[in-house]
Amino acid sequence: xxxxxxxxxxxxxxxxxxxxxxxxxxxxxxxxxxxxxxxxxxxxxxxxxxxxxxxxxxxxxxxxxxxxxxxxxxxxxxxxxxxxxxxxxxxxxxxxxxxxxxxxxxxxxxxxxxxxxxxxxxxxxxxxxxxxxxxxxxxxxxxxxxxxxxxxxxxxxxxxxxxxxxxxxxxxxxxxxxxxxxxxxxxxxxxxxxxxxxxxxxxxxxxxxxxxxxxxxxxxxxxxxxxxxxxxxxxxxxxxxxxxxxxxxxxxxxxxxxxxxxxxxxxxxxxxxxxxxxxxxxxxxxxxxxxxxxxxxxxxxxxxxxxxxxxxxxxxxxxxxxxxxxxxxxxxx
Amino acid sequence: xxxxxxxxxxxxxxxxxxxxxxxxxxxxxxxxxxxxxxxxxxxxxxxxxxxxxxxxxxxxxxxxxxxxxxxxxxxxxxxxxxxxxxxxxxxxxxxxxxxxxxxxxxxxxxxxxxxxxxxxxxxxxxxxxxxxxxxxxxxxxxxxxxxxxxxxxxxxxxxxxxxxxxxxxxxxxxxxxxxxxxxxxxxxxxxxxxxxxxxxxxxxxxxxxxxxxxxxxxxxxxxxxxxxxxxxxxxxxxxxxxxxxxxxxxxxxxxxxxxxxxxxxxxxxxxxxxxxxxxxxxxxxxxxxxxx
Numbered sequence: 001x002x003x004x005x006x007x008x009x010x011x012x013x014x015x016x017x018x019x020x021x022x023x024x025x026x027x028x029x030x031x032x033x034x035x036x037x038x039x040x041x042x043x044x045x046x047x048x049x050x051x052x053x054x055x056x057x058x059x060x061x062x063x064x065x066x067x068x069x070x071x072x073x074x075x076x077x078x079x080x081x082x083x084x085x086x087x088x089x090x091x092x093x094x095x096x097x098x099x100x101x102x103x104x105x106x107x108x109x110x111x112x113x114x115x116x117x118x119x120x121x122x123x124x125x126x127x128x129x130x131x132x133x134x135x136x137x138x139x140x141x142x143x144x145x146x147x148x149x150x151x152x153x154x155x156x157x158x159x160x161x162x163x164x165x166x167x168x169x170x171x172x173x174x175x176x177x178x179x180x181x182x183x184x185x186x187x188x189x190x191x192x193x194x195x196x197x198x199x200x201x202x203x204x205x206x207x208x209x210x211x212x213x214x215x216x217x218x219x220x221x222x223x224x225x226x227x228x229x230x231x232x233x234x235x236x237x238x239x240x241x242x243x244x245x246x247x248x249x250x251x252x253x254x255x256x257x258x259x260x261x262x263x264x265x266x267x268x269x270x271x272x273x274x275x276x277x278x279x280x281x282x283x284x285x286x287x288x289x290x291x292x293x294x295x296x297x298x299x300x301x302x303x304x305x306x307x308x309x310x311x312x313x314x315x316x317x318x319x320x321x322x323x324x325x326x327x328x329x330x331x332x333x
Numbered sequence: 334x335x336x337x338x339x340x341x342x343x344x345x346x347x348x349x350x351x352x353x354x355x356x357x358x359x360x361x362x363x364x365x366x367x368x369x370x371x372x373x374x375x376x377x378x379x380x381x382x383x384x385x386x387x388x389x390x391x392x393x394x395x396x397x398x399x400x401x402x403x404x405x406x407x408x409x410x411x412x413x414x415x416x417x418x419x420x421x422x423x424x425x426x427x428x429x430x431x432x433x434x435x436x437x438x439x440x441x442x443x444x445x446x447x448x449x450x451x452x453x454x455x456x457x458x459x460x461x462x463x464x465x466x467x468x469x470x471x472x473x474x475x476x477x478x479x480x481x482x483x484x485x486x487x488x489x490x491x492x493x494x495x496x497x498x499x500x501x502x503x504x505x506x507x508x509x510x511x512x513x514x515x516x517x518x519x520x521x522x523x524x525x526x527x528x529x530x531x532x533x534x535x536x537x538x539x540x541x542x543x544x545x546x547x548x549x550x551x552x553x554x555x556x557x558x559x560x561x562x563x564x565x566x567x568x569x570x571x572x573x574x575x576x577x578x579x580x581x582x583x584x585x586x587x588x589x590x591x592x593x594x595x596x597x598x599x600x601x602x603x604x605x606x607x608x609x610x611x612x613x614x615x616x617x618x619x620x621x622x623x624x625x
Contacts, residue, residue, distance in 0.1 A: 060428050107606070109613040112427050113371050117561065118609050121602035124558065132595045242554065246439050249432055285447060291550075295443025298436035305433055306421050 011175075018167050022160060034159040038231060040271045041166035045173045045224045047251040047263035049217040052177055055257030056186075057213045058193035059108065062245055063119040064221055066126040069240030071096050071222025072229040073130065076143040079230070085149045089226040093219050100218035101211070108210045127241040142236035149230035162231050169227060170264065173220060178260050189213055243290035250297040253304050256311025265312055270297065338469030343590035344583060345467075349476050349545065351582020352483035354601075356538045357560025358567060358574040359490065360531040366507035366569055367520075367527045369427075370419060373434040374411075376557015377441040378532045381407050382539025383548030384445055387454040396456060400540045404533055410441075411532025412525055420524070438554065446550040458544040475544045482541050486534065487575055494571075503527075555598055562605040 025033050050064045071092045078088035107118055131140045138144065148157040149165075156165060180186050191199035192206045200206050229235045247270065255266025274293055282288050308315060357375060364372040385403035390396055414437055422429055460474040494500040506513035506523055514520055539548065546552075563581055567573030581601055589597040 054428075060431070106610045106613075110609055113431070114565075114609050114612075116428070116431055117371070117565065118606045121558065121605050124555070125599050125602050125606075128598050129596075242439075246436065249435070253432065286450070291439075291446055292443050294439045295447075298439035298443070301436035302418050302433055302440075305429055306418065306423070309424050309429075 015171065018171070022163060031159055034163040036271060036275055038159060038162050038166045040268050041163075041170035042224050042228050042231070043247070043251065043271060044264040044267035045166075045170040046221055047248050047255070047267050048170075048173050048177060048260070049220040049224075050248050051252050051255075051257045051260070051263040052181070052189075053213060053217045054252065056181065056193060056260075057189045057210065059210060059214065060112070060116040061119040061214065062116060062249075063103075063122040063126075064217065064248060065240040065244040066123050067096050067100065067218040067221040068225040068228070068244070069126060069130065069235075069237075070099065071225030072235050072240070073137060073143065073225075074222075075226040076146045076229045076235045077136065079146050080143065085147075085230065086151060089223065092226050093222045096222035097215050097219050100215045104211050104214040104218075108207065108214060123242070123245060127237065131237045137237075140237060142234055142238075143229070144234050146229055146233045146235070148233070149227075156230075162227075166227060166231070169223070174261060174264060181260060185209070185212070238290060243294040246294040246297050246301075250301050252311075253301055254311055256313030256315075258310065259313040259317075262311055262313035269312065270300075273300075335469060339590070341468045342470040343586045345470055345472055345476065345586075346589075347583035347586020348579060349479055349582070350585055351579035352479050353538060353542050353546075353556070354559045354563045354581055355483055355575040355578035356486055356534055357557060358563035358578050359486065359571060360535050360538075361557075361561050361564040362567075362569040362571075362574060363534075364527050364531045365564070367503065367510075368415075368419070368524050370430045370434065371427075371561075372528070372531060373431065373438045373554075373557065374414060374441060375531060375535055375560060376553035376555070377438045378407050378411060378535030378553075379539040379542075379556055380445065380548060380550065380553035381410065381441065382536030383456070383543035383552075384449060384454060384539075384550070385536070386540050386543065387456055387548065388449065390456060396459065400537075403540060404536045407536035408529045408533045411528040411535075415525055415528035419528075420521070438557075442550055442553060449550065451550065453547045453549045454543075455547045456540070456543045473545070475541075479541050479545070482537070483575070487571060490571055558605075559601045562601050562608075565605060566608050 021037065022030060022034050046064070046068055053059050053061055053064065074092035074095055075088045078091060079085060083091075103122065107115070107122075110118055130137050133139075148155050150156065156162065181190070188199065188204045188209050191202075191204055192209065196206055225240075251266035251270050252263045253266070254269055255262035255264065257263065273296075277293070277296055278288065285292065304311060310317070357379060360375045360378070361372065364370055364375070382400075382403055385406055386396070386400045389399035389402050392399075394402070418433055418437060419430065422433065458473065458475045459478060462473065464471045464473055465477075466472075494504050502513070502518050503523060503526075505516075506518055506520060510520065559581065560578070563578035564574050566581070567575070567577035581604060584604070585597050585600055588600050
């Protein structure tokens with residue numbers, strides 16, 4: 001079978017499975033399952049962008065959750081002032097792109113540990129600054145009472161609407177990224193991840209591409225943040241600090257960042273693991289918050305990095321190859 | 334209080350903070366130079382030192398035995414971390430190490446949160462609470478204790494690294510790892526030793542500072558990062574780290590005093606970002622080019 005057709009079949013299967021899921025599950029669990037699936041789609045879209053930035057382009061930027069948070073906050077503040085939802089989302093995306101340009105241009109000259117340290121510092125700066133801004137961001141309580149998303153007169157709210165909206169966003173992101181990585185832009189990104197000197201020597205504008213991919217993923221994170229704040233209808237400084245960073249890194253590592261779909265797979269697995277932890281351990285443990293989740297995710301990160309560096313996607317690849325070998329042996333015999 | 338005494342007061346609190354950052358910065362650089370691992374659990378060692386001492390103290394031990402046990406426990410934890418999670422990594426890269434240590438920091442934080450909750454904990458000062466007055470500013474004996482600890486650590490480490498056989502071997506392997514291996518230095522032992530040293534120093538810092546700044550499950554990350562700022566700005570050496578840490582502490586102290594306490598934590602992180610960016614522009618090379 002041709003690989004293109006195989007990929008097409010895979011896409012059809014995923015889209016149909018996602019499309020009919022709310023109608024298949026029993027009505028009692030529908031709200032719960034669609035709710036969790038919304039979060040999976042949004043975190044998945046976020047992790048997809050982070051995967052491209054970290055693993056495909058090799059820019060170890062830990063500030064990804066900040067763009068998500070800034071996007072969510074700008075959208076929320078504008079929507080609460082009565083600006084139409086679409087306009088708020090677009091203004092948030094443009095301002096995040098602008099910020100990412102200003103910050104990224106000098107920052108992306110750094111490499112390796114230093115880039116990671118600087119972006120980690122950036123993450124914490126945003127984390128500390130947002131509650132300090134007082135009345136604009138609502139301090140530690142965050143933004144409360146964000147109006148629902150309305151597009152051209154239709155008011156979208158509730159799990160069912162957002163289920164299709166967020167999965168559309170997430171699969172759209174995956175489709176966009178998989179096309180992007182096969183374009184000139186994507187090949188350039190991969191080339192400077194492998195060897196910066198070699199790609200410079202054949203005329204790739206490395207610093208330009210680095211800045212472009214940084215801004216692109218920042219804008220994608222801002223879009224996800226906008227939908228996130230319209231979905232849960234509030235924004236809180238605790239939502240996108242250090243715990244979210246650990247969570248996203250876990251998704252990327254569990255799914256396997258070397259493949260494009262890995263982070264989405266990781267988001268699916270990790271959020272269901274989190275739900276299981278909340279259901280079964282919620283009563284046993286004295287406190288249950290994002291930091292406790294981050295603890296479990298920390299354990300998962302360490303175990304996966306030591307025993308299964310390729311993540312689930314790498315493991316699947318190995319499984320498929322082993323299956324092919326077995327089939328070949330049978331064919332020969 | 335006159336303006337002068339206010340300034341002195343801020344300077345004292347700045348120098349206290351600065352000496353804390355200096356010791357933490359030394360912990361970072363000891364591990365980084367030998368193993369090339371940026372150990373993000375350094376801050377958690379500081380937190381563990383304070384919290385464990387408080388925990389053992391609450392069980393009925395005196396402060397001194399409690400702190401000894403806390404330091405020993407932290408050293409064991411640091412060594413276990415190196416042996417069980419850093420060494421077995423199959424494809425070691427900077428990113429893998431960094432993710433693992435960040436994950437470990439998160440695990441330590443979560444366990445402490447589960448065990449002892451979110452409350453701020455404190456230990457009584459070691460030498461009472463009598464206040465000394467200098468130029469109208471107040472100093473508690475605990476501050477002097479922190480300063481003394483910094484001096485002991487700096488002098489002790491400098492002596493150890495320059496005048497003992499083991500220390501010289503350690504410096505050699507920091508300069509050239511392959512060369513050190515070739516002359517028969519056992520790198521694996523050194524890696525364990527460095528993690529243990531960082532854990533022990535971190536825990537002692539935590540114990541000495543707990544009476545002043547108190548401790549809680551969440552203090553590790555920021556305190557640790559400020560130490561990292563000092564280590565990076567100081568160029569990973571002992572004297573450089575101490576000087577830059579004291580400068581950072583003074584900057585923070587005056588910022589907190591005269592501008593706003595809320596943005597005190599942001600300042601150190603901003604300093605790091607700006608320093609790292611300026612570093613890439615290599616000003617000296619540019620000056621040379623324009624003058625010639």
